[in-house]
Amino acid sequence: MGKLYVVPTPVGNLEDITLRALxxxxxxxxxxxxxxxxxxFLLKHYGIDTHMQSHHKFNEHHSAAHVVERLKTGExxxxxxxxxxPGISDPGxxxxxxxxxxxx
Amino acid sequence: MGKLYVVPTPVGNLEDITLRALxxxxxxxxxxxxxxxxxxFLLKHYGIDTHMQSHHKFNEHHSAAHVVERLKTGExxxxxxxxxxPGISDPGxxxxxxxxxxxx
Numbered sequence: 432m433g434k435l436y437v438v439p440t441p442v443g444n445l446e447d448i449t450l451r452a453l454x455x456x457x458x459x460x461x462x463x464x465x466x467x468x469x470x471x472f473l474l475k476h477y478g479i480d481t482h483m484q485s486h487h488k489f490n491e492h493h494s495a496a497h498v499v500e501r502l503k504t505g506e507x508x509x510x511x512x513x514x515x516x517p518g519i520s521d522p523g524x525x526x527x528x529x530x531x532x533x534x535x
Numbered sequence: 536m537g538k539l540y541v542v543p544t545p546v547g548n549l550e551d552i553t554l555r556a557l558x559x560x561x562x563x564x565x566x567x568x569x570x571x572x573x574x575x576f577l578l579k580h581y582g583i584d585t586h587m588q589s590h591h592k593f594n595e596h597h598s599a600a601h602v603v604e605r606l607k608t609g610e611x612x613x614x615x616x617x618x619x620x621p622g623i624s625d626p627g628x629x630x631x632x633x634x635x636x637x638x639x
Contacts (some may be wrong), residue, residue: 447555448553449550450551451551454550
């Protein structure tokens, strides 16, 4: 079973990101992003080319099943929102629930 | 007038520190540390040799006056606790109040 990482991203200053967050985003197999365009800006800034997939409130129920299947194959997946920590200190909406409901 | 930076430090994993925190700790003129031995371990890990000064609940009232004087001369000072964000998500005690009371 792979790991699902909930990764905090900056809310304003791009330097407000931890070394561990950058490491996880760089080394994981897939990044679930609330908005791939917004997160693309962050990833490009740090030279991270990990594949992204859209995961937000409008597709999370469909997306979650697919994510769980990938985790079961041993892949490590990072979940990020546009800013902040998904589901914890997230100034936007929560996109963690679709996954949490599936008890991964 | 210099700036007083309240800087979050890791609560467990040393990589849980932001790029901006490292930059501030490296570039400021003085670091106020709850425990200079504990913070010394963190600073050494990241090759930061900024001067530290003890600032904690047992000396904060005395220390604060000195800190304010240094800020008035234009020095930039960082405040850290043993772990977490001083006065916000600090698992230890607060050491921010001695400074806040002086309305800097």
